[in-house]
Amino acid sequence: MNDPKRAQLNTQRILAVVDSIPRGRVATYGQVAQEAGLTRRARLVGRVLGQLPSRSTIPWHRVVNAKGEISPRGFDTSAVTRQGSLLEREGVELSRKGRIDLMRFGWRP
DNA sequence: TATATGACGACGA
DNA sequence: ATCGTCGCCATAT
Numbered sequence: 774m775n776d777p778k779r780a781q782l783n784t785q786r787i788l789a790v791v792d793s794i795p796r797g798r799v800a801t802y803g804q805v806a807q808e809a810g811l812t813r814r815a816r817l818v819g820r821v822l823g824q825l826p827s828r829s830t831i832p833w834h835r836v837v838n839a840k841g842e843i844s845p846r847g848f849d850t851s852a853v854t855r856q857g858s859l860l861e862r863e864g865v866e867l868s869r870k871g872r873i874d875l876m877r878f879g880w881r882p
Numbered sequence: 883t884a885t886a887t888g889a890c891g892a893c894g895a
Numbered sequence: 896a897t898c899g900t901c902g903c904c905a906t907a908t
């Protein structure tokens with residue numbers, strides 16, 4: 774069930790969904806997985822985004838975790854900071870502790 | 883073959 | 896609100 778063709782297709786579907794998240798809104802990893810027809814595979818979404826080449830035009834910054842926070846990246850905090858800037862730049866409000874109100878900025882397909 | 887490790891998430895205590 | 900546990904799954908060791 775896990776041939777490379779399948780994996781590539783899943784990646785493509787995930788990226789297509791992320792690419793459809795409108796400016797000024799955010800979607801959760803689980804939500805993206807669901808929309809891509811990959812229920813319960815939120816981690817796969819995170820993995821795919823992590824592999825994204827820096828030159829990609831995919832709006833990876835519009836994907837946050839279920840708590841409405843920008844998911845930590847281990848030791849590197851720069852990526853997190855970058856994501857926050859990109860979001861604020863398009864009007865998404867971040868609370869003092871870097872939380873996003875999904876009821877207001879969450880993407881509803 | 884077996885374990886560990888994540889840009890995750892739902893739940894229960 | 897916070898924390899640990901467990902489910903999920905591709906990769907790495």
